[in-house]
Amino acid sequence: MASSSRRPIEGPVARGVSTAQCSIEKLGRPAVTIVSGRLEGDAVESARVFGMPELQYVVVPWIYRNLDPERVVAQTDAAMDDIVRELTTLRSAKNRRVETAKRERFEGDSQLDALARMNEEFLLRDWGDGYPLLPPTDEAVERMLTGTCLAPDHVLCDVAPGWGLATVEKVAINAVMAGAKPEQLPVILAALKALAKLDPEMARFFLMSTGSHASLLLVNGPIAKEIGINAHAAMGPGRDNQTNLMIGRSYTLCLKNIGQWYPGLMDMDTLGSVRKFTVCVAENEEASPWEPFHVEKGFRREESVVTLMGTRGEIDVPDQGNTTPEGLLKNIAFNCTFGQKDLRHSADPDIGRRIILMVPPDPARVIGEGGISKVGAKEFIHFHARKSLLHSLAFMPLRGSKGDLRWLPRQWHWLRDLSDKELDAIVEPVVERADRYDLLCVGADRAKFQIMPGGPFSPSSENIDQYRAGARQ
Amino acid sequence: MAQLEVFNPVAEIRGDLKPQGVSPRVASLEASTLGLLWSGTTNGDVALRRVERHMQERFPKVQTKFFQGDHPFTERLLCEVADTCDGVVIATAD
16 A cells, blocks of 8 residues: 655646646656547657656547547557556656757758758758748847847746747747847747746646637737737738737747647647637727726736737627617627637636637727726626527537536536526526626727637736846846 | 758757656556546546456456546645555546
8 A cells, every 4th residue: 555655746747637647656656647649749748848758658549538438448448458567567768858959050052952951851840830931040049139138048937838948049049930020029028928927737728728729919018019010900911910920920939949839749739720820919009999908907008018818719790880889799799609618617717718809999989989998898798798508518418428427517517407498598698707808909990800719818918128128137 | 062050949848957757666456556547528437447447357456546636636636646546547538
């Protein structure tokens, strides 16, 4: 029988479901996780990230969640010899350390040819986003570093999900590869710091989920105009969005090459999303009838701030003919009812489904001139954005084959004996509270809205000014 | 022949700074206490109950303890599992 000498878990702490094994091993007990084949890359990378590269696990062919009972039993039976072996026998050690040689050299018939070879090799190693990369030469990186007051070897933070050490130099190298300019570097640094402020488990869940969670960067304050971050049609390709695109791309490359956010290893997407190229927008503070988002969060208006939000999709909402605040807000509210309700995290004030509302200046003006504050608009939308629990649950069974309640948290157990008809008769708000709506004034002067299902974390903001060249550290 | 020298963009990771080995394995499962840790995700419990049944058939004196934690597992639960079991099988259904 095991002893009960308890000691703290040392080193990077693995708190998540897929990495709990590391914590148990660090506590001195052998453990084996049953891992589906598609998630093996995650298991290997997670083990290394948490400082335990030799972790022992057993691979089964299929993800269990949607298997019928016969297949669950069959693939578990087939894994039994492996489970016993991994519990009782040490595997031989393998070196899985990341190779981070400082420089790479490429040759070619011309500089263009050498650059093409660099791109071919970097993209093969998955160090890019699929598009051509600019060369991070000494000269280019040195120029990039003029954009910040921080020293190149300063460690800004650890970047999730792999807890890579974000030295300012590594951030600058990735920013050069993305095509960014020195004046954009402080925004990129602040965005990574905003990510680092999240609870570590939440950051890993957000980035490693099999769902298509993606980052959205919102920039407020003077820097947006100074460096040309678009607040109008801000999310598409083209000349007007160069700054937005370069900042978003730099952030993405930092997640990959600093945070180890590589698809199939630590980004376990089922389908992926173009939002993972990272959307960056500015709020149109001049045209907004409401206080800017960063002021709402406690910053001064003259501060420059970047805010990280989570997104899970986008819905384009047209409006024809509404001229009153009530009509416009009801249209928004109706379109917020798309998607499932997050019952698992409904009791946590900081976790769960949020909804980002991007309202362009024209309709925002009508709502604001109607005397409706930002808080008032959110409360109105929250009141009207409702639907039945049957639809919110998306027809997912509440009980398992043996009548167990499976994933349903305790506070929702009262649902267990209700029929579909009874569930359909209960109409609930689609999010828990009015403050789970994030209302932003963004967009060109047209009567369209964009609604982005968001979460699972509350927005995380960071002052940009402290990272700019000339700022005092 | 043209040459291009560039920086490597990949950062060192904290886990590589001080890697640890895994714990010693269970000398024998016979007469041991085996923890079965389920994340609450669908079918993970079914798989672990199957593991439990096989273990009891192969090692008649083995004792099993079933643990369920909400996502994410708390440190308290993980310590309890480590304190009371000789080895642990984990199923997340992923």
